[in-house]
Amino acid sequence: xxxAPTILLRGTYEMLGRQLFEHLSLQMNAGEWTCLLGxxxxxxxxxxxxxxxxxxxxxxxxxxxxxxxxxxANRVTFMAQEDLLLPWLSVAKNVCxxxxxxxxxxxxxxxxxxxxxxxxxxxxxQTPDTLSGGERQxxxxxxxxxxxxxxxxxxxxxxxxxxxTRAAMQELAADLFVGRTVLLVxxxxxxxxxxxxxxxxxxxxxxxxxxxPDNAPIRALDDPSALHCQAQLLTILRQSV
Numbered sequence: 001x002x003x004a005p006t007i008l009l010r011g012t013y014e015m016l017g018r019q020l021f022e023h024l025s026l027q028m029n030a031g032e033w034t035c036l037l038g039x040x041x042x043x044x045x046x047x048x049x050x051x052x053x054x055x056x057x058x059x060x061x062x063x064x065x066x067x068x069x070x071x072x073a074n075r076v077t078f079m080a081q082e083d084l085l086l087p088w089l090s091v092a093k094n095v096c097x098x099x100x101x102x103x104x105x106x107x108x109x110x111x112x113x114x115x116x117x118x119x120x121x122x123x124x125x126q127t128p129d130t131l132s133g134g135e136r137q138x139x140x141x142x143x144x145x146x147x148x149x150x151x152x153x154x155x156x157x158x159x160x161x162x163x164x165t166r167a168a169m170q171e172l173a174a175d176l177f178v179g180r181t182v183l184l185v186x187x188x189x190x191x192x193x194x195x196x197x198x199x200x201x202x203x204x205x206x207x208x209x210x211x212x213p214d215n216a217p218i219r220a221l222d223d224p225s226a227l228h229c230q231a232q233l234l235t236i237l238r239q240s241v
Contacts, residue, residue, distance in 0.1 A: 003150060006029050007064065009051065009063075010023075011023075013050075032198065034182065035184045035200070036185050036202060037200070042202050046058070047183075051072065052078045078155070079153070079155065080157070083139065085136055120135060120139070133160065133165065152180050154173075154182065158173075159188065173195075195217050198212055210232065
């Protein structure tokens with residue numbers, strides 16, 4: 001894996017004559033988790049798409065830079081809320097999908113090691129319809145890590161899971177994504193409080209950083225500093241609705 005950079009996004013975004021955000025400045029530190037919260041429709045997913053180099057349907061006036069001076073092209077991988085597994089492929093082949101789509105030889109040995117690491121070795125040759133929601137998200141996480149990119153963008157990847165599975169998936173993601181620059185968009189204050197090195201809240205008018213707990217992530221579910229942070233975030237989010 002290439003060295004993970006610090007990323008800075010600065011600019012203004014407009015769509016269909018509506019200004020979604022203005023003079024925004026968002027910094028994601030190298031090798032850390034940055035969480036972005038806020039109400040729906042303020043541009044959180046748009047920021048992810050801009051960083052990923054995807055079409056957004058609007059106009060961005062600004063710049064996206066990395067601390068090493070290199071382009072982000074081919075250094076970013078994106079994980080959406082839906083697992084997007086191909087139903088006709090096995091677990092192993094879904095994990096290796098990126099290489100297949102690029103016409104490269106898949107590293108099935110690495111995939112098998114990762115699959116064993118997350119406890120899915122018995123399902124390695126099964127198709128997604130035989131898996132639970134949590135198992136499918138584990139496969140999606142592995143597909144993301146198999147891309148071996150230093151920058152990872154996560155768009156509410158655990159929001160559809162039950163509370164216990166979500167907590168387990170947060171811990172797995174923290175384990176798999178060590179050393180990478182991660183931006184997580186979430187609506188869940190508890191998730192942000194557990195996972196974040198830095199926390200930002202975006203509303204209709206501005207982007208504000210809110211202090212993350214002092215201790216390092218990932219934090220225990222009953223960690224007092226994480227619970228305090230969660231309460232503060234919820235209060236701010238309620239005020240921004």
